[in-house]
Amino acid sequence: MTQDELKQAVARAAIQYVVAGEIVGVGTGSTANFFIDELAKIKHLIPGAVASSEATASRLRSHGIAVLDLNQVTSMPVYIDGADEIDSTGAMIKGGGAALTREKIVASVAQQFICIADGSKLVSVMGTFPLPVEVIPMASAVVARQLALLGGQPVLRVKDGQTVLTDNGNVILDVHGLSITNPVGLENVMNNIVGIVTVGLFAKQGANVCLLGMENGVKTMTF
Numbered sequence: 001m002t003q004d005e006l007k008q009a010v011a012r013a014a015i016q017y018v019v020a021g022e023i024v025g026v027g028t029g030s031t032a033n034f035f036i037d038e039l040a041k042i043k044h045l046i047p048g049a050v051a052s053s054e055a056t057a058s059r060l061r062s063h064g065i066a067v068l069d070l071n072q073v074t075s076m077p078v079y080i081d082g083a084d085e086i087d088s089t090g091a092m093i094k095g096g097g098a099a100l101t102r103e104k105i106v107a108s109v110a111q112q113f114i115c116i117a118d119g120s121k122l123v124s125v126m127g128t129f130p131l132p133v134e135v136i137p138m139a140s141a142v143v144a145r146q147l148a149l150l151g152g153q154p155v156l157r158v159k160d161g162q163t164v165l166t167d168n169g170n171v172i173l174d175v176h177g178l179s180i181t182n183p184v185g186l187e188n189v190m191n192n193i194v195g196i197v198t199v200g201l202f203a204k205q206g207a208n209v210c211l212l213g214m215e216n217g218v219k220t221m222t223f
């Protein structure tokens with residue numbers, strides 16, 4: 001199976017977690033995109049979705065799924081999203097698609113985080129994937145110095161020669177070289193650095209369920 005086929009398989013499996021009559025939170029990235037395509041098939045069962053990025057909002061709309069403002073939403077049974085890495089406790093690195101801040105906000109409203117990922121995302125210790133950190137642009141240098149003191153090598157994210165800006169107008173520092181043995185502790189420490197908007201560590205509030213795409217089928221992990 002290709003990686004895309006594994007992503008499609010978990011996207012299909014995630015549909016069972018969507019609650020009829022209730023709003024669903026939708027993540028960002030290639031796996032989330034496959035989920036949106038599956039969600040379109042049952043769109044008549046839900047009032048709409050809350051999107052974690054402009055890209056997700058436009059894909060939802062292109063399928064005729066109503067996109068709701070989070071400020072109008074008080075309850076959301078599930079948030080469904082991919083991950084860049086996930087460990088055996090359900091802690092995740094996210095933000096490969098630069099949507100980490102809105103992802104964390106939407107996830108915070110949901111009762112359950114359903115992570116959908118191909119099997120390569122499961123790791124014993126996170127940090128091989130550089131940890132994305134969203135930063136206020138004027139603070140990028142001072143924050144980079146603080147992150148270096150924690151043992152990482154922060155690199156400003158650039159694509160096609162341009163500094164990547166998030167949907168919120170901020171920049172991303174990708175922190176290389178970390179071995180994240182205490183994800184909750186590191187999330188707490190980084191949350192206290194002035195100038196950081198969001199750390200792409202989802203450990204204090206990690207996944208409740210992970211649907212992992214494996215060669216022999218979809219494996220369900222609960223945390």
Ligand code: 5RP
Nearest residue numbers: 029030031082095096097099
């Ligand atoms: C975007 C994210 C994504 O969930 C993460 O990057 C995984 O992406 P993909 O499903 O394309 O592998 O956090 O900010």
